[in-house]
Amino acid sequence: MNDRVELYRGNRILLSCLYWAFVVYVFVPLILMVMMGFKDSKFIGFPIKSWTLDWYVEVFRDAEVMFAFGYSMLIAILSTLISVVVGTWIAVLLEGRRFHGRAVMFGLTVLPALVPGIISAIAFRIYARWVGIEPGMGAIVWSHAVHNVPFVALVVMARLSTLPKSQIEAARDLGADPLVAFIRITLPYLAPAILGASIFCLLLSFDDFVRSFFLGGYEPTLPVLIFAKLRSGMSPEINAIASIALVLTAIIGVWAERFTRRLNKDN
Amino acid sequence: MKREISASNDAPRVQSGVPDRTFWGRLTGWAPYTAMMRLVTASPKRQFAILAALPIVWVLTQHLGPMLQMLRVSLTDAYPVAPGVEQHFTFDNYLRFFGDSIFWMPFFRTLTFAAAFTFCTLVLAYPVAYFLARHVSRRNQMLFLLILLIPFWVGEIVRTYAIMILLGNTGALNLALKWLGLIDQPIPFMYTGFSMGVGIVYLTALYMLLPLYSALEKLPKSMNEAAADLGAGPWTRFWRISLPMTLEGIASGCTLVFLISTGFYATPVLLGGPSTTVFAETIAGFFHVAGDQWPTGAAFAVLMFVAALLITAAFQKLMSALRRGESR
Structure with a gap:
């Protein structure tokens, strides 16, 4: 018996090592990427000998980057509004x-x-052309x-399935x-489900590359701009841009996670 | 009981003619509103039709429409149609695929790579999901999961760039290996299948982790304990209990990761090289060059989608056959 407990503990230690290795x-x-944004040299690579904030200053001075930030956010907000209304409506129906x-309706939803990303982007590109957008x-x-959507x-469907029907009946x-x-x-x-879903949509839209790339005009969204800059060469300025985007999305993600959990508990 | 009380308390107030001054009271008392609601809810059928109209129209025109339009364009010889040119029905775009190895090589490469990366993701994520579901207390599970979620909020491009910095010739990995004295010259990790694999596994790991985690979480602990009491070692318990019981989670995780892996465009462009061109790049090529190459691109996209769906369907069939075999 003791052997087995030993074995179990050994297992557990091994698994926890694997978990932390994954982390x-x-x-x-x-x-590493964030660190590189503070490197005092134009050359990307280790080791980092001296540090600077210049790249961040440059990012905030770069009108193109600032525009891309705002443009991406605006797109994220507008698309999320549409997705939330339509998605909730479909969920209520289903x-x-x-x-x-x-079942067909669910499949189509x-x-x-x-x-897959590229195929969806191509299909949207062709359809937009056909519709005339x-x-x-x-x-x-x-x-x-x-x-x-x-x-x-x-x-929303997952949340709706737990709604006590008696409340609706009482109201009626x-x-x-x-x-x-x-x-x-x-x-x-x-509300908690809708809020969680909207944050998820905001992040998905803000981070999306492939659809923005194929459907975009001359103004690039932030991921498209980073992609274009990367193709013409790595530079610590890209690290600074990416780091800002990273911190923003991580904060929003964590906040939404905690907030929806609290709302879920309250209900 | 509750129903009776509420009826006796509130019903008379509404009927007594005392106006309800709240917003909702005023709204429901407003004649145009009541007339509209009467019209809408005249019969359950009409009410349902009004509820269902927007979703059905949306799903047909926005979800199915682009796919059908892509299919239609793939069967034509010219798109976008120039003025004065007539559009004809043709299968040539599909035939073109089989005619040249620069088309079908990336196609099969993409499918093989996607399958291989999916397997790597599974092997990588399973122990992590197992640890989370079985060895972490319920109170901490969410925290441990949240730690892993944070990086996955970050976008595709940013994470791909992070991998570029990790694997470059002057990247962290080469520096670490040099420092350990294992190598003299940097190993060219970048622009190979390896760097692409690291990047794609990095991007998709979460989509594998979550289905596995929810499958493992449902697995009753008592089963493993019973097996242990009967003398089964950890390896046997894994093969005979955990793995067969989580086949459903494995199937959905693999399906998701496989489909996502086939659709990456930016990651292969940034991390791959000329010898690892994937089909997404081939397809995209038809939309960047001038001229009416769109139908060919559309046909190739249809081929890719159908192939990916067939493979995942076959895989799901296999998994459910395995599941039936196990439960017998």
């Missing part, structure tokens, strides 16, 4: 009363999330919105029509 694998490249073709902000917003729908008994019952009972209950 290192996941974090080290990012930490979680509501059973109907013929529900998740389709954009399953199409010029490459540019409108096209990017639209493609991000469509791509993110499945994520909203799935998250008290004279609320379906719309009022939805706005005053269902929506508040869905």
Whole structure:
């Protein structure tokens, strides 16, 4: 028996080593990248002998980069608004009363999330051309919105399935029509899920490269700008840009995670 | 019970004609609103139709539409259609694929690479998910998971760049190896299948980790304990219990990672070299050059999507067959 306990502990230690090795694998490249942004030399590579903040100063002076930041954020916000409304609507339909073709509807809903990136970008490019949307902000917003709808729908559906039906019935008994019952009972209950899904959409859109690349006009979004700069050569300025983007997204992600968890607990 | 109380308390107030001064009271008392709601909710059928209209139209035109339009364009000889040119139906775009090895080589390379990277991700993520689900207390699980989630909030390009810095000739890995005295000259990791693999595994690990974690979390601890009491060692327990019981999680994680891996464009461009051209780059080429190459690009994208779907479907079939075999 003692042997077995020993073995179990050995297992556990081995597994925890693997976990921490994975944490290192996941974090080290990012930490190195951030460090390189403080290197006092134009040449990317180790070792770093002296440090500087000049690259960050340069980033904030670079109008192109600042524009790309704002442009990406605007696209993220607009596309998220569309995704959240449509995704929630679809979720309400799918979680509501059973109907013929529900499985087909569900399959079509998740389709954009399953199409590999490049193929989805090409399909959107062709469709935008057919509909008559010029490459540019409108096209990017639209493609991000469509791509993110499945994520909203799935998250909201999961939350909706736990809504106590008695609350809706009580509201209806008290004279609320379906719309009022939805706005005053269902929506508040869905709030954490909707908030979590919107943050997820914001990050997905802000970080998206392939759709922005194929549907963009002359103004690059931030990932497209970083890509273009990378193709013409590495420079610590790119590290500074990427580090700012990294810190921003990480903070928003962690905050959303904690916030939605708290809201979930409250309910 | 509750229903009766509420009915007796509130129903008379509404009926007594005392106006409800709240926003909602005023809204529901407002004649145009009530008329509209009466119209909308006249029958359950109509109510359902109004609820279903937008989702159905959206899904058909926005989700299915682009795919169908891509399929249609792939079967034509000219797109975008120039004025004065007539568009014809043709299979040539598909035939073109088989005619030249610079087309089908990247195609098969992409599928092989994606399968190999998916396997690497599985091997890498399984122990991590296992540790999280089985050896971490419930209270800490979320924290441990959150630690891993942070880097995955960061975008594709930024993380690809991080891998470039790690693997470059003057990168951290080569520096570390040199410092350890293992090498004199830097190893050219970059622009090879290796660097591409490291990058793609790095980008997709989370999509494997989460399904595995939720599958392992559902696995009752008692089963492993019972097996241990019957004398099964850790290896046997893994092969006979954990692995068969989590086949579903493995299947969904692998499907997701495989599909995502086939769709990467920027990562292979930045981390790969001329000998590792993937099909995404081939497809993208048709949209960058001038001239009416779009139908060919569309046809190649359709081929890629169909191949990826067939492979994942075959894989899912295999996994469910295995699952049935195990439960017998």
